[in-house]
Amino acid sequence: MTTTLALAARLRELDDAALVSALHHRTYRRTGVSDFFDLADALLDADSLQRALAPLDRTHLAALVALGSGGGPLTADELARRLKVEPATTGTTLEAAEAALADLDGLLLVHPADADADADADASADAPAGRVVVYDAVTTHLATWPASGLPSPAELLGTPPPPALAPVPDTESRFTDRLASERAFEAVTAVSELLAELGREGARRLQKGGLALPAVKRLAEALSVDADIVPVVLSAAERAGLAAVDDGMWLPTEAAAAWSHSPTRDRWRALAAAWLDALPADLRTLLALRSRAAWGDSLREHVAWLYPAAVEEAQRRVDAHTRLAEWLGVTAHQAPSSAGTALVEDGPEAATEIMAAQFPSEVDRVYLQHDLTIVSPGPLAPEVEGRLRGIADLESRALASTFRLSATSVDRALTAGETADGIRDFLSTISLTGLPQPIEYLIADAAERHGRVRVHEAERENMRSAVRSADPTVLRSIQVDQSLSSLRLIPTGDGELGSRYPRDVVFWALSDARYPVVAEDADGREVTLRRQRFAHPRAAQEADRDAELVVRLRQAEDDAEEDTGERWLARQLDAAVKARQTVIVEVAMPGGEVVDYLLEPTGVGGGRLRGRDRAADIERTLPLSSIRGVRPAP
Incomplete structure (x- = not known):
């Protein structure tokens, strides 16, 4: 029998690292655990066993049934x-x-039988090495499953898997690939827009997870998608390491900038690789086996068979991954695309070669129009689009996107470090229609107005920055502007407005209020300020309760070092009595010889052990002082 006695001895002998690692994978009660017997009891408790068994797939469960079906311990080959x-x-x-x-x-959940056999070398001389036996409590618990509506041990072994599906026909795969490529391109576009919007203004994450409703609506509008798609886009960005939470805000990571300026094929590869990397090993194997057949309901049916004790949880886990796969173009209508098949079979590089061949060609030329709009005849090359976004506002996003120039957008570009000549040269280079006169006038006017308002640091009492302008009318407008009232701007007497807030805070408030503002350093030179925030998530430091428990148990043994052996012996015998377990008791005889008795203990008291000798079929009473050790009977 393999009971609490065997597990307690095993727990005690494990090194700390191995024990903590094992406990990390188990859920168990920690209250009342004062020694390794208490810990063994907690691990073999019905609730703890159910939590450990429920997530196991059918192969692992079937192995436990086979190990507990009689016939003694088994090797892996057996x-x-x-x-x-x-x-x-x-x-x-x-x-x-x-x-x-x-x-x-x-x-x-299983016990290395060789560990017990080592103590009884004669009995195990002809037994193969590497034998394993299941704990009795595990076998007993599996037998109770039918009462809870779960498969019986016989059903775990006897229920065959659902039949495999035929591959998707070639005639359907062409339509699948076309739809998948459209979705893949849209996914890359959506993640790009998400990162741009998070860079402009982060999104607050709720304490319970998810986004606040106003943030969801704002992002859905910016991405031109339904609100229920926003979490999918955010999930794709997070998995690829492009967005993260910092101080309760979703923000782009530093990797997002390089990703946004990469070709579309490389951006999709990063998203697809992140999806593949996030797949649990079991699900990746399952999808690889169905890489050429539809997933959908058949996959859910197979998952229900594979995880019979946690059907709903397993299906939710699969749905989360397959929904993202559908959005990324790995599948279309639950059928793997050619790129999706290559992804799960051969990896991201092979998948990208197939998917990129179906993407529309990128362009690096646009139409500049007299109404100050800029129209791209196709998907823009990332380097062109990135700079254009800094100069103009995006009005509509599709295969042919539309941007609009305005005095505010040009001023924003100048604030970010662009020059009027640089803007003209860039627009002239990418234009298929030259540089229309209204656009030239707009750039010239914005450049002439830019810098009329200047902000610099101040070293005066209760004043950390000051705003100045050669135009008194502009200063008066700023002073009475209600949108700037929080800055507490007051005249300083020398033609400036002072504020108790730092220069950068005042600068961005004026910029948001659309004043042509520039920042200056202490020497009056213009400086370019960047408001872009990046997420630098920090891992939460949580106490390792399992490690703390192991330290406490070891310390308890050290504190009672002198009587540890006696206490351990007493606990072994108590456990054997409670379980009515037959054990081998090592007894030191008066002549110094140690004799093994095969006993079923019936009680411990008065310094003596009472039990039935199974070999001689008599009752024996042995003094505890003569007992040198106890081990489970084979």
Whole structure:
């Protein structure tokens, strides 16, 4: 029998790192755990076992059933031979059996029988190495599953998987690829717009997760998508490391700038690779097996069979990944595209070669029109679009996007470091229609107005910055502007307006209010300020409760070092009595010889152990002072 006694001894012998790692994978009660027997009890508790067993797939569950079906401990090879003849696990390989046993061992659901056999070398001389046995509590708990509506042990072994589906026909794949490429291009565009909008104004994350409704509406409008698509876009950006939460705000990361200026094919590759990397190992294997067949309902059916104790949770997990796959063009109408098939079979590079061939060609020329609009005849090259966004405002986004120049947009570009000549040269270079006169006038006027308002640092009492202008009318307008009232601007007596706020705060407030403002350093030279914020997420420092528990248990043993052996022996015997478990008791005889008795303990008290000798079939009473050790009977 493999009960609490065996698990407690195993827990005690594990090194701290291995024990903490195992506990990290288990959910168990920590209250009342004062020694390794208490910990073993907690790990073999019905609730703890259910939490450990429910997420397991059918192969792991079938392995536990096979190990607990009698016949003694099994090696990985013996387990593989037993599983491969069962309908649910037909064809199980030695490698699969070894992997399953390693996982189950890490979860403390199976016991290495060799550890017990080492103490009884004669009994194990002819036994193969690497034998494993399941804990009795696990077998008992699996037997109760039918009462909870879960599969019985026999059903875990005897229910075959759903039939495999036929591949998607070639005639359908052409339509699938066309739709998938459209979605992939739209996905890249949506993530680009998301990052641009987050860079302009971050989005507040709620404490419970998700975005506040105003942020969702703002982002949906900026991306030209339905509100329920915004979380999908944000998820894709987060997985690719392009957006993150910093101080409760969703912001672009520093990697977002390089991504936004990369070709469309490279941007899609980054998104697709992030999706693939985020797939759990089991789901990646499952999708690879169905890389040429429709996913959809058939995939959900297979997942329900594969995870019989956590059907809804497993299906939700699959749905989250497949929904993003549909949006990225990995699938279309739940059928893998050619690029999607290549992605799960051969990786992102192979998938990108296929997908990029279906993307529309990028252009680096636009139409400049007299009404101050700029129209691109196709998707713009990233380097052109990036600079154009700094000069003009995006009005509509599609394969042919429209931008609009305005005095505000040109002034914003000048504030960011552009020059009037630089703007003219850039627009002339990318224009298919020359530089219309209204645009020239707009640039010249904006350049002439730019810098009429200047902000510099001030070193006066209760004043950290000052605003000046050669035009007194402009200063008076700023002073009475209600949108700037929070700056507390007051005349200084020398033709300036002083503020107790820093220069940068005053500068951006004036810029947002559309004043032609520039910032100056202490020597009066113009400086370019950047408001772009990047996310620098910090990992939350949480206490490792499992590590703390292990330290506490070790410390308790150290504090009671002198009587640790006696206490451990007493706890072993108590556990054997409660479980009615047959054990081997090592007893020191008066002559110095140590004799092993095969006993079923019936009670401990008065310094003596009472139990039935299974070999001699008599009752024995042994003094505890003579007992040198206790181990589970094989």
